[in-house]
Amino acid sequence: DIQMTQSPSSLSASVGDRVTITCRASQSISSYLNWYQQKPGKAPKLLIFAASSLQSGVPSRFSGSGSVTDFTLTISSLQPEDFATYYCQQSYSTPGTFGQGTKVEIK
């Protein structure tokens, strides 16, 4: 299985802050990387697919970048509704493994 490692595991930030979450794959996955947001008690929500494509309806403050093994999710100006856990997922091979998650908390 391809291992996906996110960092940090958690972070505290204030509204308006720029937030960056990284995801590293244990082998090359080209651009086959998705990002999801999950709020407590809710199903994950797709934010970014193919490393940098914004899913329809997702605010433009979310952006993704990277390729091969190193990827980044950036929130340009953190909003109150963005406090959640974020997961990366590779879709390069089966199983489509997820990272361990990054919890974004209010400072």
Place this chain on the structure above:
Amino acid sequence: QITLKESGPTLVKPTQTLTLTCTFSGFSLSTSGVGVGWIRQPPGKALEWLALIYWNDDQRYSPSLKSRLTITKDTSKNQVVLTMTNMDPVDTATYYCARRQLTGTGTYYFDYWGQGTLVTVSS
């Protein structure tokens, strides 16, 4: 409007077989490129990819669970069924089904998810 909903038992005993049904609407599993997958999440833990079935009936499984999993589809009923044998307390989790959408570049993502169903394994 695309929706998916998981159904099945909330409590199973160790060694029993779990059968979960994903009933969906708003898309067809006979459309090329479409698939439905199962993902689970133990309480307080990360997401785990379990299985995926494609429009052409091709199936993919997590290697670590492959011997215990079976995924099938009933296109006429818009349902996908996941069975997991020999359940253990470590299988306690919220189980989600999700639609898999294929992109033009060959990658895929899960764009619509069910609400999830919590399955507890306990005697």
